[in-house]
Amino acid sequence: MFHRRRATMAAFLLPAIVIYGVFMLYPLARGVYLSMTDSLGGPVANFVGTEQYRAMAEDPSVSAALWHTILYAAVVVVVQNGLGLLFASLLFRRPRVRKTLNVVLLTPTLVSPVMAAFIWSYLFAPEGGINALLGLLGLDSLQHVWLGDTSTALYSVAAVNIWMFAGYSCAIFLAGYMSVPSELLDAASVDGASGWRRFRSVEWPMLAPALTVNVTLSLIGSLKVFEFPFVLTNGGPAGATDTLTMLVYRNVFGGGKFAFGVALSVLLLVTVVVLSSATSSLLRLRERRI
Template structure:
């Protein structure tokens, strides 16, 4: 009976393992091998050792793109989750408008990232909607070339990312709020714990699992961002919004440096795995301590 159960389990698992191996493991191993070659994307590839990785280390554009990627991820993770937590807290306390406003917050996620980027490229243009709004409310002095200034372009692109996915973070935090024990919240209210004191002492510790999920998902998504910087700025101005994904795209599909692009994708993979794993481990440790 035991062997029959194992055989049945194996029969169900084998198709999934086969698909995973063909579409995930093999491309990963093949890509890692090609990063040590001089491949141009064709069948011919000669092993050159660490040549591509040395080229990456000597290229200031790569270190700049890595810095932009990490900075972008930090801004998105902090702002997106901060706003998501704020909105979730407000909606939890206002059940009458909770459903309607939650739908409104999730609406941007229904738009494709490319379409959202095109819409915001017009809104952030020098004569676009944002500057027009500033003029309309008497704040014309704050008009700016948001996507054309190297000092603001990366933050403007990050703002679009935040606008689109804050609803996701809010929904996860709100689900955690809804699962909080009612008796505990009522007891805290009877003891006089309200406002910031209640949030810090009761709600914040109970939100730890939701925080772990939100931070991990937003970190991975922002490190792999591609559509927003491609459509909004294409890495400009002066490389101020170049990310690792854009460098991978240019080298593989337009730069004639296929192997270097593959090596950059390996760097991106390592960056995502290391940062997300370290962040998730620290947040899980915090959960256990709480």
């Protein structure tokens, strides 16, 4: 009976295992192999060991792109989740408008990233909506070439990412708020805890699982970002918004360095796995301590 049950379970699992192996494990293994060749994208490829990785380590554009990727992710994770938490806290305290405003905040996620980037490229233009609005408000001194200045381009691109997904973070935090026992909040009110004190002592600890989910998802998404820098700046100005995904695209599809681009994609994969795993582990450890 036991062996028959195991055979049945294996029969149900086999299709999923085959699909996972064909579409996930094989491409991953093939990619790692190609990163150790001199392939130009064709059928001919000679094994060269770690030559592509040595070239990658000596290329200053790679280290700059890695730094831009990590900085971009840090800005997006902090600001996006900060705004999401703020909006969720406000909506939780205003149940009458909660559903309506939550839908409004989620609306940007319904727009495709490419379309959102095109819209914001017009808003960020020197004669675009943002500078026009600053002019109407009498803040001409704050008008800027947002995407054309190396000091603001990366943060401007990150702002589009934040605008698009802050509502998504808000929805997850709001779900966390809804799971907080009402008895706990009532007890805090009876004890005189309100405002910041209630948030710090009661709400914030109870939002630990929502924080773990939000930070992990936003970190992974921002590390793999491609559409926003590609459409808004194409990596410019002067490489200020070049990310690892941009370098992978250029080398694989237009730079004549297919194997080098694949090696960059392996670096990106390792970066995403290491940073997201470490962050998730630390946040889950915090959950257990709470």
